Structure formats: C-alpha cells, structure tokens
Amino acid sequence: MVTKKIDFPAFIYDASRGFGFTVSEGFSYSLDQNWDDPENFNEVSFFVGEMETSSIPVPDYVSLMKNAADIYSAFFPDEGDSVLRSAERLKERYSRKL
Numbered sequence: 781m782v783t784k785k786i787d788f789p790a791f792i793y794d795a796s797r798g799f800g801f802t803v804s805e806g807f808s809y810s811l812d813q814n815w816d817d818p819e820n821f822n823e824v825s826f827f828v829g830e831m832e833t834s835s836i837p838v839p840d841y842v843s844l845m846k847n848a849a850d851i852y853s854a855f856f857p858d859e860g861d862s863v864l865r866s867a868e869r870l871k872e873r874y875s876r877k878l
Contacts, residue, residue: 792870800814821838846867
C-alpha cells in the first residue's frame, strides 16, 4: 500500500484555495471548492466514507488553521512566511463567512 503524504505548507495552501483534504480513503473534510455549489458553503464538513460525521463553523476552522500556521512558523521559520501568507489568504477567502 502506498501512502500519499503532504506537508503542512501544501496543506494550508490548498485550503487557502478552497480545497479540503482526504487524509486516507474514506476520511476527509470539505471546503467550498469541494461543493457542487460553492455559494452554499457555510460550514466545514468532515466525512467517514460518504457519511458526514461532524462539522464546524467556518470562523472556527479559519482560527484553528491560523493557530496551526503560527505554531508551524515558529518551529520552521524558513517556511514561516509562505505558511502565514496562506493563512492570511484563507482568512480573506472566508471573510464573508466570518
């Protein structure tokens, strides 16, 4: 079995563009670009298989990602600027939902 890996800078960059992430087969979360109609996006949904298991408000997701970016940039200062830029783009993208 081959496991596809992603690093945090790529993870938050994709999120800043509106794309959720599939952790492994059947475990994922969705953002607006994963929806059939992105205009109806109003919460971050988590899935096991095809079943939605939980969701969090968009402002909470943005706040959690900002905290993760701050911590990551403190431990990996060489990548800090790009990670913090992605966090800011994420906040700007969803500012209408905040």
